Amino acid sequence: MSKTIVITGTNSGFGLAAVKRFASEGWNVVATVRKEEYLTVHDGITNVKTLLLDVSDEGAAEAFARDAIAAFGRVDALVNNAGYYQMGPLEASSMEQVHQQFQTNVFGLMALTKAFVPTFREQRSGVIVNLSSISGDQGYPYTSVYAASKAAVAAFSEGLNVELADFGVSVKAVFPGAHATRIFTKIDIAGNVPDDYQPGIQRFFGAQGTGSAPEVTVDAIWAAVVDGDQARVRYYSGPDGEIVPRAQQMLGRDWYWREFRNAALGNPSPLWKSMVRAGDEQVEFKL
Structure with a gap:
């Protein structure tokens, strides 16, 4: 019987590439998108059920988990890929942006994970893969709030890896380096940045490369899901x-x-x- 995976944030980038990879490998895929206009983005890919989900809405997590399980009768893996990227000096970032960063990348991720844990625990199997970032392993300037959210994801994954081990459930974290995805066209940039910061911003981001293709990180996601190494948490890519x-x-x-x-x-x-x-x-x- 084919296994089923849930992947969040799949209209582009890592998420879309992951949907294509797992579907091509014979998995059933429950893919989430945040807007109705993206519901057809997976048309033509076999064994994919596309559902609406705003991961920042904690209250939607349990109902979504029930719908995801009902789609193919079972869920074997969850990939928490959906994310929000806010960039800019802390001084110029609004607290609304700071809260949104953590609401999507941390609290929403935790709520969705929590919604699937009872199923994984009862079936004594399951894999949870959380997308962190190389900046969650080491903070980067001008994305310090984003880095902090991804560091939280890393610590959460390590703790949960041990917490769920007795139930046969594996928890992993993938740490992508620089990558060429559309997330960089959807960055929420802090407003009213003082001129004093401009030389540092230009210097730092001017030194960054274009990054690797999404498929490079999908290789790491694939390995995290299928390698069977319950003790390993960290997977780096790029x-x-x-x-x-x-x-x-x-x-x-x-x-x-x-x-x-x-x-x-x-x-x-x-x-x-x-x-x-x-x-x-x-x-x-x-x-």
Whole structure:
């Protein structure tokens, strides 16, 4: 019997690529979109049921879980992919933006996960995969609130991994690096940014690459769902996503942070430049 996966936020980017991947591998897919205009985005993909869901609406989680299970009679995996990306200095960010960042990326994710846990616990199986970010592993400037939300996702995933282990349920987190998806066309940018911040913003984001294709991160999502490694939580994707934890391990977290901070302030060391070059060229990084 085919397995069933629920994937949130699937009208573009990682979510859409994941729907195509799992459907092509013979899975039944329950895919969510936030707006009615996207309900036809999966037309032509077999074994896909598309449902409306705004993940920031905590009150909708339990009813959605029931509908998702009813779609194919069972759910074997949940991928919490839907997210909200707010960018800008904290000083220029409204508290409404800060709350929305956490409402979507953390509280909504938790509510939806909570809605599926009883089913996974009762059937003594299930996989939950949460999308974090490399910025959740290490904070980035001018996206500090987003990074904080993704750090919360990482910690939540690690704690829940142990909490549900006795029931045969695996909880994983995927940490994408820079990626080329439409999330960057949907960024909520802080308004009224003081001119003092502009040199730093231009310096930092001007140094960022274009990123890897969504399919690179979908490979990590696929591995997290199917590899059967219940003890493993963290899955990194993309050249920079893979180099950052490796460099942290080699250099030590404090030393790596100093290297990153100096580079973000416009003073990259030769060592940092070699790491960036390794990421851009997708070659092995060595000290």
